[in-house]
Amino acid sequence: MFQPLVIKDLVAKVPIIQGGMGIGISLSNLAGHVAKEGGIGVLSTAQIGYNTPNFEKSPLRANWQAIEDEFKKAKEIAKGGIVGFNIMAAQFQYDKIVKHAASIGADVIISGAGLPVNLPELVEGTKTKIAPIVSSAKGAKVLLKTWAKRYSRTADFVVIEGPKAGGHLGFKAEDLQSATENMDAEVIKIVEIVNEFAEQFNEKVPVIFAGGVFTKEDIEHYLSLGCSGVQMATRFVATTECDAPEDFKNRYVQAKEEDIEILKSPVGMPGRALKNDFSKRIKTEKIPIEKCRDCLSHKHCDRKTIPYCISEALLHSVRGNTENGLLFAGANVYRVDKITSVKELIAELTN
Ligand SMILES: Cc1cc2nc3c(=O)[nH]c(=O)nc-3n(C[C@H](O)[C@H](O)[C@H](O)COP(=O)(O)O)c2cc1C
Incomplete structure (x- = not known):
């Protein structure tokens, strides 16, 4: 058995975060069930209301309401488990959406697709824990330095997304091969950087690895590099509880x-x-x-x-x-x- 994943006052029995997947892949059913089983369930806010009656008429309004509805449903399924949101820094009205998610009690917010430089001020005064997604030691350093300087704080946890992930990648296409070969060394560097900032603020900041994690041995490998857990997405698509339609899941199996x-x-x-x-x-x-x-x-x-x-x-x-x-x-x-x-x-x- 693995050690639980501890993010300040949040304790996930299982050190696995289910990665946010838009559009409509990680909604309340998947996130709720992952959280119920002891992991961290993550809803993607990307067009989160796509399946609701008002979406085509008024997408922004439908999404706003769905953030609340999906979170509530996921929490009901989770029975006390940890549920949060993936909100891309590139999303339209990012600031407003983060504030909304934090105000309804999101346990965590994970933000990538751009560096979420102002994320700390958007959750101020709430209990929401925040994590940037980074793909390099350089990116981690720039962001954590900015947060330290501007907000006198550091991240509650950090997600590293490597070159084997699904969806958008934080690497140039021509660099994917070399990034794959060098990723372990990069992970060790990022853990060091995160630890430096954690020490500065006298905190423990777990580092989570994402991208291509498939087996228990993979999880053990990233723990051995200094991570405290993993984020996984592809494997969660092929579950009965995943919110994607059957056809989408079957494409994965085939x-x-x-x-x-x-x-x-x-x-x-x-x-x-x-x-x-x-x-x-x-x-x-x-x-x-x-x-x-x-x-x-x-x-x-x-x-x-x-x-x-x-x-x-x-x-x-x-x-x-x-x-x-x-x-x-x-x-x-x-x-x-x-x-x-x-x-x-x-x-x-x-x-
Ligand atoms: C179908 C799909 C949709 C995704 N959508 C998002 C997204 O909206 N925002 C995001 O930050 N990451 C997104 N991701 C990345 C995942 O959250 C995750 O970090 C990554 O896929 C992990 O690698 P794995 O799929 O090999 O486990 C997506 C991944 C998949 C497979």
């Missing part, structure tokens, strides 16, 4: 290694996904936006020049059009061979 590719995302980062008609199309075509649902800030998405709309692409894949949608997945998706329950998966990973 995926072979050659079905995975690195795509260009309109956010300006590379993304890892499964090959399909959509991934073929975007190589040669610019796909016009049908309608902007304000998912990303204007700084991160130029509505006029983007090659395709990330929300539309992700919405297709959860609305039964998996061939024409973006199917984010981690580098180890080809090793997924069945759909299991969250309980069985956590037992396999910890026993």
Whole structure:
């Protein structure tokens, strides 16, 4: 058995965080069940209300309400377990959304896709614990230095996302190979940096590794490098409790290694996904936006020049059009061979 993951007054029996997955992949059912089994369940705020009646008419309003509704449902399922949100720094109205999530009692907020420089001030006065997602020692240092200087505090925990993760990646496409080879050394460096800042504030700051974690041995490996836990996403997609439609999950089970590719995302980062008609199309075509649902800030998405709309692409894949949608997945998706329950998966990973 592993040691529990302790983040200040929060104690997760199992040192596994289920990574936030938008759009519509990690909602209340998945997050609630992971939390119930002792891990940390994470809702993604990306178009979180996509499945509610008012979404197409008023996406921002529907998402606002769904943040509350999904959190409440997840907490009910979790029966005292830890539930929080993944909120991308690139999200439209990031500040407002973080404040909203913290005000309704989010246990944790994890923010990547850009450096969440002002995250501390957005949760001030609440009990919400915060973590940036970083991919390099340099990024970790810059952010923690900024937080120390500006807010006289450090992170409550830090998530390192390596090059094998699903979704957007914090590496240039051409650097993925070398980053994969050097990641262990980078993890050790990041743990050192985090510990320096932790000491400065007389705190313990757990470091969590994400990206390609698949087995119990993988978890043991990252603990041996100085991490206190892992964040996993791909394996949680292939669970009965995952909020993704069956078709999406089946794509994971059927995926072979050659079905995975690195795509260009309109956010300006590379993304890892499964090959399909959509991934073929975007190589040669610019796909016009049908309608902007304000998912990303204007700084991160130029509505006029983007090659395709990330929300539309992700919405297709959860609305039964998996061939024409973006199917984010981690580098180890080809090793997924069945759909299991969250309980069985956590037992396999910890026993
Ligand atoms: C389908 C899918 C959607 C994801 N969506 C998000 C997201 O909205 N925001 C984010 O920060 N990370 C996102 N991620 C990254 C995960 O949270 C996680 O850190 C990463 O995938 C871990 O690697 P693994 O999938 O190999 O376990 C996504 C990953 C997947 C597979």
